[in-house]
Amino acid sequence: MGEEKGTLTPSRRAMVNPRRAEPEAMTYPMSAEPGGTHGGDPVIIAVTGTPGVGKTTVSKLLARELGHEYVNIKDYALEKGLGEMRGDELELDVDELARSFERDFAGRDVVVDGHLSHFLNADIVVVLRAHPGLIGERLKERGYPREKVGENVEAELVDVILVEAIEENDRVIEVDTTGKDPDEVVGEILELIERGITKRVGIVDWSGVYDEVLPYLRP
Ligand SMILES: Nc1ncnc2c1ncn2[C@@H]1O[C@H](COP(=O)(O)OP(=O)(O)OP(=O)(O)O)[C@@H](O)[C@H]1O
Numbered sequence: 001m002g003e004e005k006g007t008l009t010p011s012r013r014a015m016v017n018p019r020r021a022e023p024e025a026m027t028y029p030m031s032a033e034p035g036g037t038h039g040g041d042p043v044i045i046a047v048t049g050t051p052g053v054g055k056t057t058v059s060k061l062l063a064r065e066l067g068h069e070y071v072n073i074k075d076y077a078l079e080k081g082l083g084e085m086r087g088d089e090l091e092l093d094v095d096e097l098a099r100s101f102e103r104d105f106a107g108r109d110v111v112v113d114g115h116l117s118h119f120l121n122a123d124i125v126v127v128l129r130a131h132p133g134l135i136g137e138r139l140k141e142r143g144y145p146r147e148k149v150g151e152n153v154e155a156e157l158v159d160v161i162l163v164e165a166i167e168e169n170d171r172v173i174e175v176d177t178t179g180k181d182p183d184e185v186v187g188e189i190l191e192l193i194e195r196g197i198t199k200r201v202g203i204v205d206w207s208g209v210y211d212e213v214l215p216y217l218r219p
Pocket residue numbers: 001003004049050051052053054055056057058115138177178180181182183185
């Protein structure tokens with residue numbers, strides 16, 4: 001896909017934050033609201049997850065299926081002149097990003113792609129998950145340095161993005177992409193949205209594959 005070569009770093013908090021999800025978040029709670037995110041109102045859907053998990057692939061398909069605009073957060077930030085380059089990383093103030101996004105996109109139907117999209121004021125946050133070994137393989141193939149591969153494998157392993165998303169938004173849907181193709185993942189997201197499901201978290205637990213992905217964590 002070529003885009004998002006550098007990394008986005010949120011300046012409000014550290015990127016790698018190896019905490020596990022809250023225990024109550026792991027009990028697979030599901031809640032629905034009448035009408036869900038439908039009902040004719042504009043809907044902002046944030047698609048987030050560890051680098052390489054499939055956000056861009058899934059977001060573009062999802063936007064097409066829904067007839068929503070597609071927005072890549074990094075492209076948006078660069079276009080708006082937000083953030084500061086530090087080496088090859090764009091460090092963003094996530095509150096500033098959220099304010100700017102709100103000004104530009106409130107009242108529109110948008111799918112927002114990026115691992116900082118859960119910091120935006122979205123109607124629903126989709127957290128994509130994948131076996132950490134898959135993340136490792138994909139990032140290795142992209143030529144990421146070993147250390148960067150390891151950081152991201154670890155982040156997926158310990159649910160960093162999920163925990164951040166839950167802290168930011170009550171409406172979080174987690175979708176495991178492992179062993180599925182992008183169409184299946186989009187189908188699953190659409191079905192959850194149609195059923196009015198606004199919370200579904202705690203569906204994966206990568207602690208069982210820790211040994212398997214250990215080689216990525218010890219460069
Ligand atoms: N079920 C799936 N969902 C999404 N992508 C998948 C799936 N299965 C395989 N892939 C592949 O995984 C890769 C994911 O890359 P993609 O650029 O979409 O990830 P990303 O999360 O946007 O990465 P980045 O954080 O660097 O922007 C693609 O090559 C895609 O074809």
